[in-house]
Amino acid sequence: MRSKLTLLLVLATVAVFPLGARAATAAENEARLSELDKFWTQISRAVSKGDFEAYRATCHTDGVLVSGSSKKSVPLAKALAGWKQGFADTKAGTIQAGVQFKFTQRWGDATTAHETGIFRYFTAKAGGQPKEEFVHFEVLLVKKGTWQTLMEFQKSTASKAEWDAIP
Numbered sequence: 448m449r450s451k452l453t454l455l456l457v458l459a460t461v462a463v464f465p466l467g468a469r470a471a472t473a474a475e476n477e478a479r480l481s482e483l484d485k486f487w488t489q490i491s492r493a494v495s496k497g498d499f500e501a502y503r504a505t506c507h508t509d510g511v512l513v514s515g516s517s518k519k520s521v522p523l524a525k526a527l528a529g530w531k532q533g534f535a536d537t538k539a540g541t542i543q544a545g546v547q548f549k550f551t552q553r554w555g556d557a558t559t560a561h562e563t564g565i566f567r568y569f570t571a572k573a574g575g576q577p578k579e580e581f582v583h584f585e586v587l588l589v590k591k592g593t594w595q596t597l598m599e600f601q602k603s604t605a606s607k608a609e610w611d612a613i614p
Contacts, residue, residue, distance in 0.1 A: 471556050479555055483562070486594040487548050494546045494568075497538025499531055507595040515583075515602040523596065533570070543571045549613040560588040565605045565613060581605035 471479070486505065493502035510523030537544045550564035563585045571577040583605045587598040 475557060479557060479560065480553060482590075483553070483555075483560055483588070483594060486588070491546050491548070494534075494537070494544050497534045497536070497544070499527075499534035499538075502534065503527055505594070505596055507589060507591070507597045510596050511598045513598065513600040515600070516604070523599070540573060542573065543569075543577070545569050549610065551613060555588075558590040560586075560590075560594070562586050562588070565610050567610055581607060581610045583609075 490502065490505055492498070493505070506523045506527065508524070511520050512523050512526040513520045533542070533544065536542045545568070547567045548564060549566075550562055552561075552563040554561045564583075565581055566584055567579055567581050569577045569579040581604065583602040585598075585600040585602060586596055588594050589597050
């Protein structure tokens with residue numbers, strides 16, 4: 448009986464803590480965050496330049512966009528199709544656009560990441576006043592050679608005060 452109980456405990460431990468699993472080191476976390484900072488900079492640059500192809504390259508082919516405001520999820524490819532004109536207008540100089548990100552949580556390992564925060568998206572017609580939106584978001588990313596968005600959850604509207612409160 449005792450050997451059966453010991454075997455069950457060992458099996459349960461292996462199931463919960465797989466062999467080889469370990470916490471990421473500080474250096475691994477720093478390297479991942481540095482790569483992800485470059486990823487978010489790439490997105491900001493693509494939006495501000497109207498570079499649709501560069502933006503699309505940050506999205507996984509099976510990616511999903513979840514919208515808290517519309518309570519829907521759609522393939523990122525479908526969302527991209529809807530956003531394409533905005534990129535074209537930005538590239539043509541008809542509008543200016545930009546996006547910035549602040550994070551409240553950044554978890555992950557060498558090939559996966561889950562990041563939470565607020566993004567600030569703004570647009571302005573040439574010479575006009577910018578219209579800005581603040582959105583609570585979560586993103587699930589995978590590294591397939593480069594980091595790619597697997598799931599973007601635009602949760603809800605955020606306020607400027609919430610944005611300003613994040614360092």
